[in-house]
Amino acid sequence: MSIKKALVFALLASACAVAAADDARDRKFISKGMHEGEVLFKIGKPDHEAFVRNFKGQPEEKTWTYFPHARDPQTLTILTLRAGVVAEIERKIAR
Numbered sequence: 001m002s003i004k005k006a007l008v009f010a011l012l013a014s015a016c017a018v019a020a021a022d023d024a025r026d027r028k029f030i031s032k033g034m035h036e037g038e039v040l041f042k043i044g045k046p047d048h049e050a051f052v053r054n055f056k057g058q059p060e061e062k063t064w065t066y067f068p069h070a071r072d073p074q075t076l077t078i079l080t081l082r083a084g085v086v087a088e089i090e091r092k093i094a095r
Contacts (some may be wrong), residue, residue, distance in 0.1 A: 062080075
């Protein structure tokens with residue numbers, strides 16, 4: 001995907017993220033290999049973002065954390081993104 005297309009997709013995704021974030025149950029449909037913009041489009045911006053690795057010349061690695069939500073009150077979702085692609089998905093159930 002070209003940089004221009006990726007930028008347009010990211011801008012479109014961020015505009016739709018607020019509406020998409022209304023149903024937190026959609027978090028279970030995120031899968032490995034999805035691009036960052038697609039995740040933003042489906043479930044919105046993360047509640048917390050942390051960089052794991054951010055060295056010049058190497059692929060960026062970060063985690064996105066989605067806190068429990070009223071529509072999914074027991075699930076904490078943590079996504080690890082490497083070079084803008086979902087590499088790991090961790091769901092923690094708190095009862």
